[in-house]
Amino acid sequence: MLTKRIIPCLDIKDGRTVKGTNFVNLRDAGDPVELGAIYAREGADELVFLDITATVDERKTLIELVRKVAHTVNIPFTVGGGISSIADVSALLNAGADKISINSSAVRNPDLVDELAQEFGSQCIVVAIDTRFVDGEHIVHTHGGRRPTELRTLAWAKEIENRGAGEILLTSMDTDGTKAGFAIELTAQISGAANIPVIASGGAGSMAHFVDVFTTGKADAGLAASIFHFKEIEIPALKRFLSQQGIPMRTTA
């Protein structure tokens, strides 16, 4: 049976993880390669590396990092942040990334989604949507959720699917950082309408929140950052709990 996926997200700046972590057994808490490898060993189903820097020099650092991750980790991983061209994607895939994620650049230039899907195949093109509830409507935002666009979230999700996106990474800026649970209703609406997988992000604070997002929320995958980094929730325990709740999970021997 196809399982639901648990995905830790690592924020990267200058080739290092940004937010602190609580891994006592980590030699270097800022090393994304080591942290990624630990998550993979613990049973994470995929990894997302989000580069929050943008300068040319820092891109080179990112490529080097991607190469190291690919050498170390034997599960799929996605790289996102500052990607706006076929050349950017080509460099990341050649360095060993399995998928890339675009966000603001897709909003600025929706044709980019078609171009990337045609060039590299839909399977490696994730489109991230940052959304916020404004005046009774879910509106797509850019710039880390600060800048509203004209786009309605559901219509935009359908559009990027039609343009060839392989997956949607849906982050609710309303729930992000609150630890009060995922945006269940919105996730269910988007996942119910899309025929591509939806990764829900923003708001995970307890194991029960993952149950909600996988059942009522119809999400195909759940993504979180700090709760994993600070070991508030450990992945093996989370997957055991979800299994017991009847949610299909990949078990690793």
Next chain:
Amino acid sequence: MKTVIIKYNAGNVQSVMYALERIGASYLLTDDEAEIRSADKVIFPGVGEASTAMAYLRQRGLDKVIPSLKQPVLGTCVGMQLLCRYSEEGNTTCMGVFDVDVRRFPATPGFKVPHTGWNNLTTMQGPLTEGLTENPYVYFVHSYCADVCPETIAVCDYVRPFSAMLHRDNFYAAQFHAEISGNVGQRILENFLDVDKRT
């Protein structure tokens, strides 16, 4: 031991190269017929569209080379599909090593296409899945699949049961991405690399 990865216009070759490096296996990435023929093991990877990939192989004569190989060959994902008789994707006549056709998952409520993520293998047979625990999980991304047939050596179920792995003579194939399927995928690749000791 000489392992060759066949170089063609399908993506994802990098992931296969890294996977081999992780298990300490050396390899050569090439589309040269003599190099391919002299290899001990041949890996034929693939991500992309079937008709475009097949056209590229034909242009270089690789569509004749690959089915005539005598050493162990492993096709993965689109590489597996191209070793079948025919693919609905782009109405493509493929190489016909395996006596089965490749069809799109029928639109079915509750089943997204592509089939994306971790799913388990059942009814496993043969040397490639040796040493694995029961019903192990591997990573899939595909919209087309081969039916279950006499050459099936592992089954996966999504919408309906389909061939997750095929085997005939020296040819092996996997629909999933062994190269990013965790320790299970790693074991399958290792098993392939010393398959002659296991058969």
